[in-house]
Amino acid sequence: MNEIIIAAVLTIITAATPLLYAALGEMITEKSGILNLGVEGMILLGAVCGFATVHFTGSGTLAVFAGLLAGMALSSVFAVLTLWFQASQVASGLALTIFGIGLSALLGKDLVGIAYEGLPKLFILGITDIPLIGPLLFSHDILVYGSFVLPLAVAWFLKxxxxxxxxxxxGDSHDAAHAIGFSVLRIRLMAILFGGAMSGLAGAYLSLAYSPLWIENMSAGRGWIALALVVFATWRPGRVFLGAYLFGGITILQLHAQALGIGVPSQVMSMLPYLATIAVLVLISRDRNKIKLNAPACIGKPFHPTS
Amino acid sequence: MGVSPSGALYAFFIQPLTSLYGWAELGVKATPLVLIGIALSIGFRAGVWNIGAEGQLTLGAICGGGVALLFYEVDSVFVLPLMIIAGMLGGMFWAAIPAFLRVRFNANEILTSLMLTYVATLLLSLLVHGPWRDPDGFNFPESRIFSDSATLPTILQGTRLHLGALFALGGVLLTWVLMARTIIGFQVGVIGQAPAAGKYAGFSINQIIWFTLLLGGAFAGLSGLIEVAGPIGQLLPSISPGYGFTAIIVAFVGRLHPVGVLFAGLLLALSYLGGETAQITMNLPLAVTGVFQGLLLFFLLACDVLIGYRLQIKQTKTTATQGVSS
Structure with missing residues (x-):
């Protein structure tokens, strides 16, 4: 029995980790007043660059950094378009996603079908051997450990x-911040780059640990689910954590339902995360005031220092 | 990639257009892009971001194709019109969900419509793997091939150019009249550019959300039906190479104007065709198409700054000063 519980919780953790990275990164970006819809594209580019790096160098550490940098590089394109050229954030984000899907497929065309054993698990001597808690919390790779710390760090940073x-x-009033003398564009640039880096990490986790291989479009909408998670969490790190694990729990239903012999077609089970996203979005959005009070007031609005 | 750039450019942009067949294929590919692109452009003008056209297209294919399979034995001229109506209703139904959730529950239509795209794709996969699988199809996940009365007639002998292309032209005309000559078209423009002014004038934002999403769903559903009843001729697990997403680019490249969308649709259809030619002749991956489409939208968005602002040369340094439109 213990083993089943441990296996179930481990599945939840691995499914939640990429969502957690991507959603926390996007949350920081949105907190600065920028809506970046390119998460899906950045995840995919991070995934393919991470996997290519581990394939050619054999180093998992380098691969994680490659994923991070790839996400960051793609987000810098978004930053140039929205901050410097004042382009529509929605349109630029969509362009980023379309471009990211295409570019990752192009870069990864020779990597399809290659396997990798996955990021090494880091065991902590002594602690990992504790029954139940040990295997649950201390038998992961570096990115999972990072995902435990990141929500705390982001919460501390914001608060x-x-x-x-x-x-x-x-994010709440760019005019006031500008008047005090802060460089709105530079701060937003940093926030966008951080969001890109975290999306890249999410991608690297997918292709290096979650399912260690590269397939076109392997993120399967996780970038969009992460965007929905930020709204669901009403821009609070603790709730992002909660939301990511909730979705992890739904994924596990999908994986274990067939093992348990429930006679539902696999396609119906695969629909669950998407339907759940719609459901939570509806639940949280129906209270207009709640969204209004919690959302960064300047989200999506362009800013120009001379106007 | 190890291929010569000039050769690749030739294969991508010129070679597809060196034959009549190529031009006809261009029309086949441009048809769904233009149809969806014009409908989306109206939504984008009003600030309604329907990103789920791909899902609405799939639902249109499912509903229209379902009718075709239902009347598989029936040989009648009414089958095709019925399929068209079913396809449009299917797309409208799929678009009505985000519209309802946005109007009633304030849920972001970008995310809901996109999530529904994944659901629609899975639904199609479920159907062709299960109840709608061809009984004589050796267990391949495909439906039966539609009977002749459920297939769009070709309008150019020896090619795949079919009746759907005329629908696309009709759609352009219809939306142009809609936007330029009717009250609702005017309301869309006002609400997109100045929501406060629209509200003050008594225009209903909810009505515009319903209108633009249903229109997008109808056109996307129609193009889904056109795909399965035209070039494909049956239901497959995957029926569109991302037309619903590319149509977003089409709408922007066409500057959200029906006539512009027509030309933008042809341009992006060429990118699909060029991608295929480059794959066959130079062994380049099809993903080149996506990269080209993404870059096109990047450059377009970046160019907007040069349209809205005027460069002024001041002695040694160049500065951008504000222009008329900003």
Whole structure:
């Protein structure tokens, strides 16, 4: 029995980790007043670059960094378009996703069908051997450990650090922040790059640990689910964590339902995460005031320092 | 990639257009792009972001194709019109969900319509793997091939160019009249550019959301039906190489204007065709198409700054000053 529970919880953790990275990164971007719809594209580019790096160098560490940098590089294109050229954020984000899907498929054309054993698990001597808790919390790879720490770090950053305060100020009133003398565009650039880096990590986790191989379009809409998670969490890191694990729990239904012999076609089970996304979005959005009070006030609005 | 750039460009942009067959294929590919592109452009003008046209297209194919399979034995001129109506209703139904959720529950239509795209694709896969699988098809996940009375007639002998292309032209005309000559077209423009002014004038934003999404769903559903009743001729697990997403680019490249969308649709159809030619002649992956389409939209968005602003040369340094439109 214990083993079944452990296997189930491990599935939830691995399914939640990429969502957690992507959603937390996007949350920081949105907190600065920028809506980046290109998460899906950045995840895919991070995934293919991570996998290519591990294939050609054999180093998992380098691969994680490659994924991070790839996501960051793609997000910089978005930053140039929206901050410098004042292009529509919605259109630029969509362009980013379409471009990312195409570019990742092009780069990864020779990588399809190659297997990788997966990122090494880091065991902590002594602690991993504790029954139940040990295998649950201390038998993961570096990216999962990182995903345990990241929500705390982001929460602390937003709530207690000076930089976090400035970030929120820029997102809630860019004119006021500009008047005080903060460089709105530079802060937003940083926030966009951070979002890109986290999406890249999410992609790297997918292709290096979750299912260690490369397939075209392997993120299967996780970028969009991450975007929905940010709304679901009403822009709070703790709730992003909660939401990501909720979705992890839905994924597990999908994987284990057939093992348990439930006679539902696999396609119906695969629909669950998407239907659940719609359901939570509806539940959270129906209270207009809640969204209004929690959303960064300047989200989606362009800013030009000379106007 | 190891191929010569000039050769690749020739294969991508010129070679597809060196034959009548190529031109006809261009029309086949442009048909769904133009149909969806014009409908989306109206939504984008009003600030309604229907990103799920791919799903609405799939539902149109499912509903229209379902009718074709239902009347498989019936040889009648009414089958095709019935399929067209079913396809449009299917697309409208799929678009009505995000519209309802947005109007009633304030849920973001970008995310809901996109999630429904994944659901629609899975639904189609479920149907062709299960109840709608061809009984004589050796267990391949495909439906029966539609009977002749359920297939769109070709309009150019020896090619695949079919009646759907005329629907696309009709759609362009219809939306142009709609936008330029009717009250609702005017309301769409006002609400997109100045929501406050629209509200003050008593225009109903909810009505515009319903209108634009249903229109998008109808056109996307129609093009889904056109795909399965035209070039494909049966239901497959995958019926569209991302037409619903490319149509977003078509709408922007066409500057959200029906006539512009027509030309943009032809241009992006060429990118599909060129991708296929480059794959056959130079062994380049099909993903080149997606990269080209993404880059096109990037450059377009970046160019907007040069349209909205004027460059002024001041002695040694160049600065951008504000122009008319910003």
């Amino acid at each position: 207690y650090s000076r930089a976090g305060l400035i970030l929120r100020a820029v």
